[in-house]
Amino acid sequence: MSEQVIAAIDGSEFSEGVCDYAAWASLALNAPLCFVHVLDNHSAAPSEQDLSGNLHFGAREHLMEELSALDEQRAKVNREQGKLMLEAAQKRTKAKDISDSTTRQLNGTLVETLVALEKDIRLLVVGKRGETAHQASGHLGANLERVVREMHRPILMVPATFKRPEKVLIAFDGSKTARKGVEMLARSPLFAGSECHVLIVGAETAENHSQLDWALDNLREAGHQAEGAIRAGDVDEALQAYVQEHGIDLLVMGAYGHSRIRHLLVGSTTTAMLRGSHIPVLILR
Template identity: 75%
Template sequence: MTDQVMAAIDGSYFSEVVCDYAAWASLALEAPLTFMHVVDNHPQTAESNLTGNLRLGAREKLLKELSDLDEQRAKVSREQGRLMLEAAQARAIEDGVEAPARRQRNGTLVETLVELEDEIRLLVVGKRGETAGQASGHLGSNLERVVRELHRPILMVTGTFKRPEKVLMAFDGSKTARKGVEMLARSPLFKAAACHVVIVGSETAEHRSQLDWALGILKEGGHQAEGAIRAGEVEETLAAYQREQSIDLMVMGAYGHSRIRHLLVGSTTTAMMRSSKIPVLLLR
């Protein structure tokens, strides 16, 4: 199955909202929906953790017991995952998705998604995984790695589901940024959404021209569009605009070598995603 919306779920707080956004995206894009659960069978034990004072027989027995325990944990994880996938499938059907699929794989989430990359049109993931606890400032390490490794659009979700009515795009005028605006203008995901564009920088004729171009493309696509040029730090400026305008979803892209690109490849990315109270769509 190609060109599908894929939703990565686990036992985290965000799995239900992942289901809802994935169902919305599947219906809007008219694309098949697949729920994915990955069982990480990496052994929990290591010989280096065992004391050298154990006699050989006792040490071998302990290793066998620990191995059996790992195997039992893996079986429980697979069963839990199967139940979560069934629940996600049922929730999506209630949301109107016809025949959502479910898949369970062994391995790591990042390696699995990279392997399936050619099948993915949009990946939907939660802000944090099940091992991250409920600390609101924590961003799952899996998500950070997925952002860096996967070359597909990624929708990071948080909070509760809300159909996006106001969308904000961070824009820097580069060639790839322009492609992002064109995609936003024609994407079925945002068919009825009002689109905002923000350039972070000084008020110059060049920036004004870039902003006018972006707003023109969005209006041609049938969107209500408005924007601003604002000086300041990228993260703080975008967050402030988001709050002021009650933005429902932020769109960002991997743009050239500008400051906005550092949001994807440096610590600012993590900070932006960690602090975001709304979903973030990362265009690759």
Template identity: 80%
Template sequence: MTEHVLAAIDGSRFSEGVCDYAAWASLALSAPLSFVHVVDNHSQVPDEHNLSGNLRFGARERLMKELSELDEQRAKVNREQGKLMLEAAKARAVEGGVNDPVTRQLNGTLVETLVELEKDIRLLVVGKRGETAHQASGHLGSNLERAVREMHRPILMVPKTFKQPEKVLIAFDGSKTARKGVEMLARSPLFAGAECHVLIVGADTVEPRLQLGWALSTLHDAGHKAEGAIRAGDVDDALQTYEGEHGIDLLVMGAYGHSRIRHLLVGSTTTAMLRSSRIPVLILR
């Protein structure tokens, strides 16, 4: 099966952004586009211990039966809503120029379903938060964190509103993954014509300068306008400051590295960086 761009659709405010970025990626990569909606039928029945002390046996049995019926009704409503969301996403993508996107509705939990599908995924597009997440702007969906940790495909986390990426920043630390990221950025049709920036966070010494020089040369040789810098300080602060100074539209990061950037995606700083980002973040493995 041809690898495709997979967009995870739910009822959150990020779904339009997911749809538009997925359509953009599908067209740029000349890859088929698929939308998936996952219905989690896990029953949220109250703990029997909470009922047994307050209800007679017969009343408790009736209540449990009614709760089960409500769960079935809720699952049916979720399926119907999901079908409508998939139809709307497909129509939006077709309007954006995508030829015959595929829609799929699957039962299960989101992350486990995505892991099962990943062998056919070229790029996964997800929203910053899901429909069941707390709506405070500082919240990051737990499904996104788990997907980053468990999947081995590129993941594009997107905001609510689409903007054509014209200036792309890669967080670079000289690691094998980061070098692959630069090479991917240089040759990927996803970033054809984009202005590329490279940022190293750390001491401005000989080795980082050599690493930066290699990255910029790789991008220049591929025909990109490219510039970069070495900045001291906290990684996420340095990245955000650079983004603001240069009007960056999309951030590229490796999920693993050997410097402080490593901690962005293997520790608590993961949440802080992805939470605070107002632009799409492409996470590479």
């Protein structure tokens, strides 16, 4: 199977954004688009309590049978609801000149299912929060945190509303893998015609200036309008400030080695940069 743009959809408010960004990426990359809905029928199962109490003989068994029947009914409803969401996603992308998208409904936990699909993924598009976290406006969601840690494919985390990226910022730390990220950004059809920005968070040293010049030269040689800066301070605060000042539409970050940026992404908690971002974040591994 050829590498695809995989869009993970659920019933959250971010599903439309996932559809639209996935359609944009599929067209730009000239890659097949597949919508995936994962059924985890045990994630919301009722808690098993001690139902023996003073119930007369046979009552507990009867109640267990009823609970089992309810579980089966809930699984059926979730399956049908998922099929409707997949159909709606395909219909939405047909209006964006994509007529041959595919759908898959899979059973299992979200993270394990996506990891199993990894060999087929060119780009994974996910909403900022999942279905069960839509009420928690400041919480990224444990599922996405685990996906970021365990996947080794590019992940595009998107907001609820689509905006075509015209200004792109890459957080750069000068490492070998960060340089690969700049080279990917320079040549990727996703960013053809985009204005590219590079930000190094650190001290104003000759080494950092040399690294910044290298990154800007690579982007300009690839035909991009490019500019950049070196700023001191916390990584997340510096990135957020730069995004606001320059009207950035998409942020590119990488889980690089043992750098400060890697710690930001795969540390014990997800940074405020991801939780608070109102723009898409492309995470490179």
